[in-house]
Amino acid sequence: MATDTAVTRDLESQEGVRRRDWIHIAALSTAGVGAASVLIPLISQMAPSADVLAASTTEVDVSAIQPGQAIKAVFRKQPLFVRRLTAKEIEEANAVDVSSLRDPQTLAERTKPGHEDLLVTMGVCTHLGCVPLGAAEGENKGEFGGYFCPCHGSHYDTAARIRKGPAPKNLMVPDYTFTSDTVIRVG
Amino acid sequence: MSFAWAKQYEPKTPLMKWLDEKLPLPRLVYNAVGAGYPVPRNLNYMWNFGVLAGFCLLLQIVTGVVLAMHYAANAQVAFGTVEHIMRNVNYGWLLRYAHANGASFFFIVVYLHIFRGFFYSSYKAPREMIWLLGVVIFLLMMATAFMGYVLPWGQMSFWGAQVITGLFSAIPLVGEPLQVWLLGGYAPDNAALNRFFSLHFLLPFVIAGVVILHIWALHIPGSSNPTGVEVKQESDTVPFHPYYTAKDGFGLGVFLILFSVMVFFLPNALGHPDNYIEANPLSTPAHIVPEWYFWPFYAILRAFTGDLTIPFTGITLIPAKLLGVIAMFGAILLWFFLPWLDKSPVRSGHYRPLFRKFFWFGLIPAMIALFICGGAPAEEPYVIISQVATAYYFLHFLVILPIVSQIEVPKPLPFSITEAVLGKDKAPAESRAGSTDAGTPGALPEGSLQPAE
Numbered sequence: 001m002a003t004d005t006a007v008t009r010d011l012e013s014q015e016g017v018r019r020r021d022w023i024h025i026a027a028l029s030t031a032g033v034g035a036a037s038v039l040i041p042l043i044s045q046m047a048p049s050a051d052v053l054a055a056s057t058t059e060v061d062v063s064a065i066q067p068g069q070a071i072k073a074v075f076r077k078q079p080l081f082v083r084r085l086t087a088k089e090i091e092e093a094n095a096v097d098v099s100s101l102r103d104p105q106t107l108a109e110r111t112k113p114g115h116e117d118l119l120v121t122m123g124v125c126t127h128l129g130c131v132p133l134g135a136a137e138g139e140n141k142g143e144f145g146g147y148f149c150p151c152h153g154s155h156y157d158t159a160a161r162i163r164k165g166p167a168p169k170n171l172m173v174p175d176y177t178f179t180s181d182t183v184i185r186v187g
Numbered sequence: 188m189s190f191a192w193a194k195q196y197e198p199k200t201p202l203m204k205w206l207d208e209k210l211p212l213p214r215l216v217y218n219a220v221g222a223g224y225p226v227p228r229n230l231n232y233m234w235n236f237g238v239l240a241g242f243c244l245l246l247q248i249v250t251g252v253v254l255a256m257h258y259a260a261n262a263q264v265a266f267g268t269v270e271h272i273m274r275n276v277n278y279g280w281l282l283r284y285a286h287a288n289g290a291s292f293f294f295i296v297v298y299l300h301i302f303r304g305f306f307y308s309s310y311k312a313p314r315e316m317i318w319l320l321g322v323v324i325f326l327l328m329m330a331t332a333f334m335g336y337v338l339p340w341g342q343m344s345f346w347g348a349q350v351i352t353g354l355f356s357a358i359p360l361v362g363e364p365l366q367v368w369l370l371g372g373y374a375p376d377n378a379a380l381n382r383f384f385s386l387h388f389l390l391p392f393v394i395a396g397v398v399i400l401h402i403w404a405l406h407i408p409g410s411s412n413p414t415g416v417e418v419k420q421e422s423d424t425v426p427f428h429p430y431y432t433a434k435d436g437f438g439l440g441v442f443l444i445l446f447s448v449m450v451f452f453l454p455n456a457l458g459h460p461d462n463y464i465e466a467n468p469l470s471t472p473a474h475i476v477p478e479w480y481f482w483p484f485y486a487i488l489r490a491f492t493g494d495l496t497i498p499f500t501g502i503t504l505i506p507a508k509l510l511g512v513i514a515m516f517g518a519i520l521l522w523f524f525l526p527w528l529d530k531s532p533v534r535s536g537h538y539r540p541l542f543r544k545f546f547w548f549g550l551i552p553a554m555i556a557l558f559i560c561g562g563a564p565a566e567e568p569y570v571i572i573s574q575v576a577t578a579y580y581f582l583h584f585l586v587i588l589p590i591v592s593q594i595e596v597p598k599p600l601p602f603s604i605t606e607a608v609l610g611k612d613k614a615p616a617e618s619r620a621g622s623t624d625a626g627t628p629g630a631l632p633e634g635s636l637q638p639a640e
Binding site for chain 1: 346349350352353354356357367368369371372373374376378382468469470471473474475489491492494506507508509511565566
């Protein structure tokens, strides 16, 4: 009993550090690590599940698209616009001073070498995610002859670059490759 | 926590005595909304909306729980089960229309409750915590209402989910992964619908919990009143029951008449017809609008059409989309700072001539303009109107209110609530000459809040 008291007094004299502090730190750290590891499954269950991720490549046959025509496909459950540009549209897109654009990109940077007339973009407005008009026959193509988003009035040009309105970026070009001369694989 | 003259609960029967010793629930009710809660005698009808908001929450929980018995949160069938409720389920049409219009009425009531707070400065000391909890409730309500609107899986549901979760993609760096995480996919789909249903079921009970804190915090200083003069003596108050149970009961009757008119005769007047078209991820409706109660904030979101740039350099500091998102959330988060922005010691707008002018001819017209612009297409003249109104909205809270509270000369306040009501007060004259605390310790704020007569 007497030794215990002496030991305690001795420990407390070392700047107030007590043996019990170690237990507190150890217990709280263990509980903290435990709580953090429980959070990981709780948070990551919200991320896209395996079946959603599995549906993330799409093949599109582009052989039948005529110049001036566009088709809508579906990629990751979102619309994908594939458009065959006419010579005039390519000329218009290349005539623009790139440095004057909000999101500066040339047409060549937005297409694949050898297929500069095939423009593949997501049909998702970069403002708040509406589907722009202009892919189907007779739809409003906006002031720059590309796409027009009716939700908040974003105008995209023939290279689907943002030219006017609230959208911050050009229509996104997804990763894709030509698996043959006529088929692209997106994703 | 109540005034010294509050009536004490006395159990009358042996059963109630027994219960009071084991679980004093009747005592709690008696002290909270019974004769044991003294309330200022001069409350006007603007003080009805707290009870009405509580009623709306109850209505939404009851109708919502029974609707959930017939609804299935799966993108394949959700739209169909809503039609099943409308056509096959007994009284399903009534329950669904009551729930949909109940949401609208909940917001009407809560907006009146909030604007009561703005006009009578109910947010000022000692009631800041009540106000802060109220803003939390409002934010939770907005989240709940948004997720509820997605559940029918119509066109507006789908595109509303797309646009609102798209707001998060404006956040630099983490925005787009955050949106994918929120939706559980790259576009709204089954994963999003399911989690929205789960949270839409959960959040009302969270709201109910915060409502309990809101009422608890209210019962510490007691209710404010239209004069803004604190309660000083027993003659300033009446017991909550029967006086305000009766007054709130009358208000509830009026509310139910108006609510029934909407549910039975105009059930779709506040909805959008596009939501009776099943969700189609490949086709955006020509004109996406949120529900009417989000219009003012949607107008603020859309008011920002240009990037914030450093002049003459072309360097973009904040893109327009992010500016809009910051402003929209800021418009509500601003309310958290209101108790410290408005420094005037006088509470009630009735005694604040300058504040009152800015309230009626500044804030209210700006809110109406934002409301109209939020429901209108994004074209002129609505864009410029919403920009002007947004500018005024922020100026009002951040500049005008602090300046007005410095330069304004308030009108003389009545000595007490009793004097305001009866024109005279028999309270001892010495208490008028001396401290403004008329001897009710704990119930009054600091004396600085009561300007000298």
